Amino acid sequence: MTDEFQSRFPVGTTLSYAQYMDIALYDESVGFYATVGRAGRRGDFLTSPEVGPLFGALIARRLDEEWLALGSPETFVVVEFGAGPGTLARSIAFAGPECAPALRYLMVERSAEQRALHAEHLEGWMGDVDAAGVETFVSGVGPGPKFASSPIAPYGITGVILANELLDNLAFDIVRHDGAGNFERLDVHHTGEGLEFVVAPTEVPASLAPVLFSAPAGEWMPLQEHAVRWLMEAVDRLDRGSVIAIDYGAATDEIARRPDMGWLRTFVGQERAGHPLDAPGGCDITADVAVDQLATAVRPTVITTQRQFLERLGISQLVEEGRQIWIEKASAPDVEALRARSRIGEAEALLESGGLGDFVVLEWTIGMAEAPEGSPENLR
Numbered sequence: 335m336t337d338e339f340q341s342r343f344p345v346g347t348t349l350s351y352a353q354y355m356d357i358a359l360y361d362e363s364v365g366f367y368a369t370v371g372r373a374g375r376r377g378d379f380l381t382s383p384e385v386g387p388l389f390g391a392l393i394a395r396r397l398d399e400e401w402l403a404l405g406s407p408e409t410f411v412v413v414e415f416g417a418g419p420g421t422l423a424r425s426i427a428f429a430g431p432e433c434a435p436a437l438r439y440l441m442v443e444r445s446a447e448q449r450a451l452h453a454e455h456l457e458g459w460m461g462d463v464d465a466a467g468v469e470t471f472v473s474g475v476g477p478g479p480k481f482a483s484s485p486i487a488p489y490g491i492t493g494v495i496l497a498n499e500l501l502d503n504l505a506f507d508i509v510r511h512d513g514a515g516n517f518e519r520l521d522v523h524h525t526g527e528g529l530e531f532v533v534a535p536t537e538v539p540a541s542l543a544p545v546l547f548s549a550p551a552g553e554w555m556p557l558q559e560h561a562v563r564w565l566m567e568a569v570d571r572l573d574r575g576s577v578i579a580i581d582y583g584a585a586t587d588e589i590a591r592r593p594d595m596g597w598l599r600t601f602v603g604q605e606r607a608g609h610p611l612d613a614p615g616g617c618d619i620t621a622d623v624a625v626d627q628l629a630t631a632v633r634p635t636v637i638t639t640q641r642q643f644l645e646r647l648g649i650s651q652l653v654e655e656g657r658q659i660w661i662e663k664a665s666a667p668d669v670e671a672l673r674a675r676s677r678i679g680e681a682e683a684l685l686e687s688g689g690l691g692d693f694v695v696l697e698w699t700i701g702m703a704e705a706p707e708g709s710p711e712n713l714r
């Protein structure tokens with residue numbers, strides 16, 4: 335542990351796991367995302383936007399659907415939470431969606447280091463703005479697309495709130511029940527030799543208790559109050575439109591049954607890292623998102639896998655188009671031909687079983703008569 339981290343977490347003190355995780359990932363001087371960590375091929379983990387531009391092209395189609403469903407408003411606000419280095423926004427801009435003239439796309443990112451990367455290769459970027467700047471930005475009228483970055487998100491949105499692999503990164507606690515109605519949680523204690531888990535009795539929110547009791551007694555599981563709060567706020571921010579969150583997720587019971595707390599994972603430099611208390615601030619810490627915990631707050635309108643979601647948006651058609659472009663230009667390939675060919679490999683990665691294809695896409699439609707296609711069939 336670095337001296338600086340010790341100054342945030344002095345010897346002899348105890349933090350809840352969620353408090354520890356928040357410092358380890360987001361503290362402005364020692365947190366992983368505020369210092370070295372980031373998504374990308376040259377980063378610490380590969381997310382769907384980082385696979386290539388195909389994912390953004392399909393999200394652009396989903397944005398167009400929503401814009402049309404909203405009656406093609408002249409200002410269409412997209413707020414992407416946890417935008418990381420801004421890759422998804424760049425791919426959406428490149429795809430040139432129909433909604434572009436109306437588009438005000440705000441990248442809400444907690445890490446200033448990551449926000450500093452947003453300007454790169456992004457035409458129409460209006461800067462890193464404060465609360466007043468956010469209000470001005472989202473109330474602007476054509477000609478879009480316009481992009482901006484901020485740590486702050488607006489309310490009163492007509493549009494879409496997006497979050498790809500954000501919820502798995504929000505701080506969570508670790509709890510178990512004893513089968514007789516009592517809960518314990520894992521806290522983190524600084525012994526002077528290092529950090530260690532200590533078990534303490536705890537209470538859980540009454541709204542989440544039934545879902546937590548669905549897990550077997552004695553098994554540790556994540557208690558995702560921050561993710562639930564994020565969802566409730568996201569829904570509050572929308573006048574009309576949809577919240578779309580994409581992540582690896584499962585039911586609490588299924589997560590708790592994974593052997594050796596296999597749901598709690600760390601990453602650095604594209605590799606699985608060690609125990610979450612071993613290198614605080616030096617690795618990403620993440621957990622499967624407990625879909626049923628989120629649903630206690632607001633029931634999703636639609637739940638699909640990423641594979642189903644991207645198939646519905648026409649990934650096969652885009653790949654086939656790419657294949658044709660490649661065949662036509664294979665003898666003298668230009669950038670367009672190479673990009674078209676790369677769609678084949680990108681689609682394989684985005685749809686992969688046991689990988690990104692199995693991610694869950696959760697959609698909450700707010701203030702609109704018609705919900706998008708699908709049904710909350712996977713919800714338990």
Ligand SMILES: C[S@@+](CC[C@H](N)C(=O)[O-])C[C@H]1O[C@@H](n2cnc3c(N)ncnc32)[C@H](O)[C@@H]1O
Pocket residue numbers: 367373374381382383384415416417418419442443444445448497498499500503504
């Ligand atoms: C796993 S990365 C995902 C980045 C990007 N969405 C992608 O899919 O490549 C999660 C990002 O969420 C950011 N983040 C975490 N909590 C946040 C919050 N409350 N508001 C905004 N951004 C947050 C982190 O700093 C990090 O950049």
